Amino acid sequence: MIAVVRTRTLRALRTGLSEAETEAAAARAEGEQHRKEAALATDSAIRAETALEELRAALARTTADAARLEGELEILRAQSLLDTEDRQALRTLLRVTRKQNGRAERVYVLFHRGELHSVHATAEAAESAAEAEGAPRSGWTAHTPGAALPPACEVLWRVQPLPLGNAR
Structure with missing residues (x-):
């Protein structure tokens, strides 16, 4: 069976085919670009997640250090108060001793x-x-x-x- 196709129709079909092939190539290039962007976004998300975990660990260490230092500060404050009380008691005892024995x-x-x-x-x-x-x-x-x-x-x-x- 022989089909008769007009030249104009054939030309239109070939032009349509050429345009479709051009659009397909553009779509493939755009798809490849989207895949690259998705890979970059995935890598960035992984790096951000890793950095977030490191920051959380650093925050936990810093919080623990701050709590330890606050405890040490309380101990040092209490010791300072005791030292002050001891010095005052020593001064008082020395005054009493001086009064009792002026020649010592x-x-x-x-x-x-x-x-x-x-x-x-x-x-x-x-x-x-x-x-x-x-x-x-x-x-x-x-x-x-x-x-x-x-x-x-x-x-x-x-x-x-x-x-x-x-x-x-």
């Missing part, structure tokens, strides 16, 4: 675990007071003036001489 050059301060316990006119009186509180009768050592003291927390009982007034 020094007093002997008894510390228990680094905290002020009492003030005495002689080293023997300070040691006796410590022994009355349960300190062992042996093991007392003399402190050399100018030498470094061991940390107060390491010494259960300590007698320390302190000069009074202008005494050196």
Whole structure:
């Protein structure tokens, strides 16, 4: 069977085919561009999610550090208040001692675990007071003036001489 097609119709069909092929190529190029953009968007989303996880972990660490530092600050504030109270008590005891013994050059301060316990006119009186509180009768050592003291927390009982007034 032979079909007769007019030249004009054939030309129109060929033109339509050419236009359809051009549109298909443009659509393929646009689809490829959309795929590339989707891949870029996916990569960006993954990077953003990773960065968000890292930021959350950093926030958790920072929050924990802040809580720890707040606790330390409270402890230091309490210690500062205790130190201030100890200094005031020491000043009061020194005033009383000065009034009682105007000629004394020094007093002997008894510390228990680094905290002020009492003030005495002689080293023997300070040691006796410590022994009355349960300190062992042996093991007392003399402190050399100018030498470094061991940390107060390491010494259960300590007698320390302190000069009074202008005494050196």
